[in-house]
Amino acid sequence: MHLHLSADEVLTTTRAVRKRLDFDRPVEREVIEECLQIALQAPSGSNSQGWQWLMVTDPAKKMALADIYRANWAGYSSSVAASALAASGEEGDRRIEQVYSSANYLAEHFQRAPIIMVPCIAADLDRLPLWAAAGVWGSILPAVWSFLLAARERGLGTAWTTVHLAKGGDAQSAELLGIPAGFSQVGMFPIAYTVGTDFKPAARLPLEPILHWDTW
Numbered sequence: 744m745h746l747h748l749s750a751d752e753v754l755t756t757t758r759a760v761r762k763r764l765d766f767d768r769p770v771e772r773e774v775i776e777e778c779l780q781i782a783l784q785a786p787s788g789s790n791s792q793g794w795q796w797l798m799v800t801d802p803a804k805k806m807a808l809a810d811i812y813r814a815n816w817a818g819y820s821s822s823v824a825a826s827a828l829a830a831s832g833e834e835g836d837r838r839i840e841q842v843y844s845s846a847n848y849l850a851e852h853f854q855r856a857p858i859i860m861v862p863c864i865a866a867d868l869d870r871l872p873l874w875a876a877a878g879v880w881g882s883i884l885p886a887v888w889s890f891l892l893a894a895r896e897r898g899l900g901t902a903w904t905t906v907h908l909a910k911g912g913d914a915q916s917a918e919l920l921g922i923p924a925g926f927s928q929v930g931m932f933p934i935a936y937t938v939g940t941d942f943k944p945a946a947r948l949p950l951e952p953i954l955h956w957d958t959w
Contacts, residue, residue, distance in 0.1 A: 744898045753892050756942040760900030761845040764935040770899065775858065775934070778893035785886035788878045793865035794886055798858050798934075807919050808861075808931065809854035812907040816850045819906055843932055848901060848934065854891055856933030860901075861916065862887050863926040883929050891932075896910035900937035907931050 748756070775798060787793065799805055820843060853859070864883040868876055893900050907916060913928055922928065 746896055746898060748896055753896055755944040757892055757895040758803050758900075758942045759845075759902040759925050759946065760937055760942075761902050762934075763938045764849075764852075764856060764933060765899050765938050766852060766857070766935060767858070768936045769934065770857040770934060774897055774899070778890050778897065778936055779897075781893040782886045782890035785889045787882035787886070791865075791882060794883050794925060795863045795865070795922075797861040797863065797922070799861065799920065800858055802854070804858070804919060805854045805859050807835070808859055808907065808916060809850075811912045811915050811919075812853055812904065812931065813850050815906045815912055816846070816907045820846065820850075841915040849904070851935060856935050858931040858934040860890075861920065861922075862890075862929050862932075863922060864929060865920045865925060866927055867925060868927045879927075880929075887929065887932075894934065895942075898936055899934055901934055903932060905930050 779796060783792070783794075799808065862883060864879055866876075866879040868879060871879065887903075891903070892902055907913075908928060908930075916922070916928065916931075917926075
């Protein structure tokens with residue numbers, strides 16, 4: 744299925760989808776492979792293409808990954824949500840509550856996603872200086888984003904999460920999935936068809952406070 748969206752429509756309506764993931768509809772392997780073929784056209788530093796892509800469908804492994812995620816999310820959400828709410832106004836309160844309600848829903852149901860994607864890059868990011876780490880991130884994030892855009896065009900929804908990597912979760916998930924030493928995970932993504940496809944551009948800051956010409 745293709746939605747036949749324009750490039751601008753894909754770029755402005757690709758959302759983090761949580762509550763509108765259809766956990767009961769299977770996702771075909773060939774659709775995932777189509778999205779990945781597109782993602783592999785993304786640039787990487789020195790054309791190294793040092794990426795690896797794990798697509799997890801095994802129920803036991805999905806549950807184990809979801810448990811790692813939930814353990815870290817519980818601590819993160821309680822501390823960060825309280826700080827964010829304290830610093831926001833009434834309108835900000837509503838927005839933060841919506842985000843955390845959505846994120847809590849995903850944490851509760853992560854294992855129900857038909858596929859969980861874990862992209863990796865050939866590097867030990869903990870040991871790199873900033874300039875080198877920036878190059879590594881720049882060699883995997885464009886490809887991941889291209890995958891998400893291709894998924895959106897095919898009626899799939901995703902959400903970019905990184906919480907499972909905290910507090911030793913990266914080592915736990917690496918052992919679970921057989922990820923060899925020398926590779927870093929860059930996130931964990933539920934992949935499912937969406938309930939409806941009518942996503943809209945989100946409210947964003949105007950350019951004035953964030954755009955700088957020649958100096959800050």
